[in-house]
Amino acid sequence: MRVVVDLARCQGYAQCAFLAPDTFRMWGEEALMFHSSPDEAQRDQILRAVAACPVQAILVDLVDGAEPPPETATATAAATGTGTA
Structure with a gap:
């Protein structure tokens, strides 16, 4: 897995850190x-x-091709540009 954050878009809401x-x-x-x-x-x-x-500043590349859990599939597809939301 690879994580990229668009720091120009990030507004510091800290939801990710939580x-x-x-x-x-x-x-x-x-x-x-x-x-x-990350691990x-x-x-x-x-x-x-x-x-x-x-602000959808986090992008994730699921390198191994595994499917994300159903509750995050739509947001992950939108964030990674791999599907429609």
Whole structure:
């Protein structure tokens, strides 16, 4: 799995840091730090963070081709550009 955040789009709402703290972390009040190649064990948390981002700044490449959980499939497809939302 590969994670990319459009830092120009990110507004610092920190929903990702709340939902996937092992992958996303706020540095100060506005700067987002993140792991671009997180552990696969974090997949569900990361996909929930993608779905929760109010400005859709997080992109995820599911390298192994695995299907995301149903509750995040639409948001993930929209975020990755792999389907319609």
